[in-house]
Amino acid sequence: MTDAEVRDYFQDLYRLGSDTSASLEEKIEQAITIGRDRLDVDYGVLSHTGSGDYEVIGSTIQSGQYAAGSTHDLETTWCRHVVSDDETLVISDAGDSPYSDDIARDVTGLQCYVGASIVVDGDTYGTLCFSGDEPRPSAFGAEEKQFVELLTQWIGHEIERERHYRALDAQNERLNEFAGVLAHDLRNPLTGARGYTELAAESVSGPESDYLQTALDSLDRMETLITETLTLAKEGADVGEREPVQLSSVARVAWETVSPTTATLEISNDRTVQADRSRLRQLFENLFRNVEEHCDAGVVVTVEGTQDGFAVEDTGPGLPEEIAESLFGGAYGKGRRGLGLLIVERVASGHGWNGSVESDKTRTRFEFSGVGVVTDPPRPAD
The missing domain is CATH 3.30.565.10 (Histidine kinase-like ATPase, C-terminal domain)
Structure with missing residues (x-):
């Protein structure tokens, strides 16, 4: 691989990382398409294997087997080696390799393969792999292997970030709901306490009146605390129109x-x-x-x-x-x-x-x- 080709690989990675407007699904599609084209193979597939099956999340295959949304037996795929060994697997010619009798060759028909694991929050999420129906004319080089590994790392970070954002959104929604219920449940007895205290204050004088006024001041402070808590829960993020x-x-x-x-x-x-x-x-x-x-x-x-x-x-x-x-x-x-x-x-x-x-x-x-x-x-x- 020439120096110019190496630069092209990493320019692709830079462009992927610089696109902040694309959705996670769009980023995955871009990554597997760029990888397939750069490696000059037939297919690019991103899978989820966390449940024990081989679930295709993204794929350059538009229909039939291994299209996005399909599920397969992990034990019949090349990717099972990546998951079990936690290492990148590189096969340029399956028939002329230690994997010539592998079940994945018979079931999938794929004769060349390079794949690496995707790690999310410290656990193996799945794999990113690139493969072809025919042996590769030239062996996968070290730079191409590194390119695939960097792609998987980038995708892992993107999936991790998306998970965290979704968890934060759900947490904020629960917080908003909790704050609203809490404020309602607190304000009801607070209103009653203020009403009875004001009524009692009208019928007394002297020190007792001062004591009741102190109680009313405390109730006012409680109302302020409730309002401020709601403000924090519901308006703690970005402000409105400036x-x-x-x-x-x-x-x-x-x-x-x-x-x-x-x-x-x-x-x-x-x-x-x-x-x-x-x-x-x-x-x-x-x-x-x-x-x-x-x-x-x-x-x-x-x-x-x-x-x-x-x-x-x-x-x-x-x-x-x-x-x-x-x-x-x-x-x-x-x-x-x-x-x-x-x-x-x-x-x-x-x-x-x-x-x-x-x-x-x-x-x-x-x-x-x-x-x-x-x-x-x-x-x-x-």
Whole structure:
């Protein structure tokens, strides 16, 4: 094989790996067709053998035996050697080889064969093989064997990735369903508890009234936690359609919603960014709520436009070190972040923004970069 032919083999592999738009079925079809053509043999077949049978998943054979969707006895195929020995099998001329009396030669009629195993998540999924009805004029070379092995590795990675995506989709669907049921089941008794507590509060005064107000505040906090949990479960992935929004308008709406009694809001270097308005408002609300719950009176919160995004900074007293280190890529279990900061992370990652936090005893600064900054006129505030 010439150097140019070797380069062509690996250019084929590169093109296969670069096609991110094709489905798994299309990628398999491309791989077995390219392999068949490059090796200049009659057939290319991808099989699944995990159940003990020889199930044809993809094939260049359009009809009849060994077409896609057909199932055969694994013990009558050349591929059984690949599965049992876990090694690539290369046969250029079956009649002039140690396999001249092999049952696969009689049953399949194939006189040349090269095949390797496909491994998915550490287990043998099946095989990728290329074969012909006649002996090959020239023996399969080392580069051709390596080409087949690299094809099987690539296909194994693609099948593995597809499995993981499907498992993740199913898990997210179950999570969404669970979150909805949980929220419904929690809100029903919560509504009853709030109603009876409000009724009792109307008939008492003095310390008892204060106690009941504390209970109502706790019930309100439970409602917030339920809402935030649903947000994480149902809206934790990519955000919706982005549009030009003005930082100051969204930040002020969020500020009025949270109404922090211990802080004041300032806007610095206002700008318009590309974002999902509702999700950006959630980000601001959760950062402002964090200030309301954890900062002392007199704190100043500044929303500031930066060169490629924006920042939210307060004047203290700062996040605990373990929480700051757990944000934006840190381990969730390292610090008790709470749902609010987790939502902030999800909104940023859903937009594709980069988030960072700096905190000491005098300030906490959340900065978001990689944000599309635009000059288009913003929509009016909500």
